[in-house]
Amino acid sequence: MIVKEYQAVATTDKFKQAGDKAEGQMAFYLRRAFGTDPNVHVFNNLRLEHDGEVGQIDHLIVHRGGMIIVESKSVTSAVRINDREEWSRQWQGRWQGMASPVLQAQRQADFLRGYLNAHKEGLLNKMIFGKQPGFRGFLIDVLVAISDQGVIEAKGDRPEVRKADQIPDQVKELLREHASLSNVFSLRFDKRAMNEGFNLAPDELTRLIAFLRNKHVEAGRAETVRAEPAAVPQAQQQQVPAAPAPPVAPSVRRDFKCRHCQGQRLQVQFGKSYYFKCLDCEGNTAIHLTCTQCGAAARTRKQGKEFFAECPGGHSERYFVNP
Ligand SMILES: [Zn+2]
Ligand SMILES: [Zn+2]
Structure with missing residues (x-):
């Protein structure tokens, strides 16, 4: 082939x-x-x-x-x-x-x-x-x-x-x-x-x-992680005590990759917990979510094809939509 x-x-x-x-x-x-x-x-x-x-x-x-x-x-x-x-x-x-x-x-x-x-x-x-x-x-x-x-x-x-x-x-x-x-x-x-x-x-x-x-990377097109600055509103920044920066920024969270083949054609599925199924290689990748607003560990809530990261602090953010 x-x-x-x-x-x-x-x-x-x-x-x-x-x-x-x-x-x-x-x-x-x-x-x-x-x-x-x-x-x-x-x-x-x-x-x-x-x-x-x-x-x-x-x-x-x-x-x-x-x-x-x-x-x-x-x-x-x-x-x-x-x-x-x-x-x-x-x-x-x-x-x-x-x-x-x-x-x-x-x-x-x-x-x-x-x-x-x-x-x-x-x-x-x-x-x-x-x-x-x-x-x-x-x-x-x-x-x-x-x-x-x-x-x-x-x-x-x-x-x-x-x-x-x-x-x-x-x-x-x-x-x-x-x-x-x-x-x-x-x-x-x-x-x-x-x-x-x-x-x-x-x-x-x-x-x-x-x-x-x-x-595969085309010549002249460097493989770079698109790092948008984390846009946290000023007001919310003040409410949060001076904690270390959240380990996962929002832009990175949208950059989910298959841990096996690095592919980005993924689908959220549910087994014992939510995980990504890779459409390229069929490998599974665990989903680890961190709230982008307070840095706390977040859990997945499913609503149709949409998946939300929700933390104990009450923040909710859509992180993925299934194809
Ligand atoms: Zn894969
Ligand atoms: Zn939060």
């Missing part, structure tokens, strides 16, 4: 245009190979921000057994890789050095693993005895796609470097490998299978897909 479509960015930069063309071509082949496969999820130009760092992933393929990052490189003539892992490409008849796209993709893999680990509590189910697993053992492979009319000049086979039209077959091979490595009954006791490899549960995969979709 294609979770996130490829979108070309309008640019006049010739070099950037060539890069976009290569990415568009790769996205086309991935759609042809996996567009109708319900077990394989494809993201095109996924951009994530974390701790001031940016992860820009050309193509990401996700399934229960692992992930594959595909880095697209525009090489319409030839690319050369020498014994020291140095890359160069022919550009308008001349050889030019280039940064290794394999290392580039590996850095994206490290970034992605760190990013997912920072959110492991919401994404991965706890094991018995409450142990919280992380993504350290989740397989992330990298591939480099060059334009399909390009030529690869390298000694020996480089399975991680392929022309765009050959990448889907390489992806399929890795998907099979992931599935066997992450199978505990696997007889293939190679190094990776010993250290790594686990399958996501179906609900974990659903949350992971929704999480990545929700965390």
Whole structure:
């Protein structure tokens, strides 16, 4: 399935245009190979921000057994890789050095693993005895796609470097490998299978897909929490003793998010108490309300599709309307 479509960015930069063309071509082949496969999820130009760092992933393929990052490189003539892992490409008849796209993709893999680990509590189910697993053992492979009319000049086979039209077959091979490595009954006791490899549960995969979709940030649009100043009328401020500021400001309260996938398409439901059900990943998130006027803990009152936060001090404020 294609979770996130490829979108070309309008640019006049010739070099950037060539890069976009290569990415568009790769996205086309991935759609042809996996567009109708319900077990394989494809993201095109996924951009994530974390701790001031940016992860820009050309193509990401996700399934229960692992992930594959595909880095697209525009090489319409030839690319050369020498014994020291140095890359160069022919550009308008001349050889030019280039940064290794394999290392580039590996850095994206490290970034992605760190990013997912920072959110492991919401994404991965706890094991018995409450142990919280992380993504350290989740397989992330990298591939480099060059334009399909390009030529690869390298000694020996480089399975991680392929022309765009050959990448889907390489992806399929890795998907099979992931599935066997992450199978505990696997007889293939190679190094990776010993250290790594686990399958996501179906609900974990659903949350992971929704999480990545929700965390994509377009370039130039910073992910900022819209912090409106808490508008508390002057008169009421004076009635309230100088208590510490309420921990949750009104603007934040309208910014409810699924704790699993960070999605904002939520619905209030009632079980033992009121909670949010996520429409993206079906995960549950507890509702903790603080009165915006006095800072006291508040409870939910339901009225049709509307939900009100009500505190012991008698304040009432609508905080959510169900879709
Ligand atoms: Zn969710
Ligand atoms: Zn109150």
